[in-house]
Amino acid sequence: MAASETPRKGPGKHDAGLGADPPLQKPALRLAIPVWSAVWVILAGVSLALAYRHLEPPPEIPLFQAILVVAVICLFAAVMPGLMLLVRQNREIWSLVCVALLVVGSSAGIHAGGISWQAGIAAVVFGSLTLYFARQLFGALQQGEQARFERHWGGLGGALQGWRVTRPAIYLTSTLIFGALLGAILLADRVLQARTADAGKTPAA
Helix, strand or coil, X not given: CCCCCCCCCCCCCCCCCCCCCCCCCCHHHXXXXXXXXXXXXXXXXXXXXXXXXCCCCCCCCCCHHHHHHHHHHHHHHHHHHHHHHHHHHCHHHHHHHHHHHHHHHHHXXXXXXXXXXXXXXXXXXXXXXXXXXXXXXXXXXXXXCXXXXXXXXXXXXCCHHHEEECHHHHHHHHHHHHHHHHHHHHHHHHHHHHHHHHHHHCCCC
């Protein structure tokens, strides 16, 4: 009697292998990478401009700061593919590196007198939170999840029970909120320092 053969199942959706890396070709992920890169470039440019605002450019080069920002953007775009590959392979290490850069940058800004120590501490805290939620968002998008806000009709007058928010949506919202708070704190600190300096220069009546 011939031994019965167990039919082999075809490759399923989740049979890519234990060590397989999710592809970086999903539309949501392709959109998230350039948007997040642009946000970080803008935040870095604004932070540098605010921290070293007292260093006035030479009068013969009025667009010095604009040229510097463009150069930073071009450099970032040039190293972006290799950087993303390194981030995927060593995500934990690069998270620590980014936090260390936040600490060093804030310390340099405080030492140069560009920002106050309160703003420096806030920059490290909110910058670290922004990095954390951005990292979580990147990982969720790699796993195929999507950022969605869904409403289930038929709830009690559209109460909270009628809403469903996906994990990537929470991570995206948190990233934008903490990033905006970081920029607002640095901007408010610079405005406060400028007003204090102007008040000190005003001669007493």
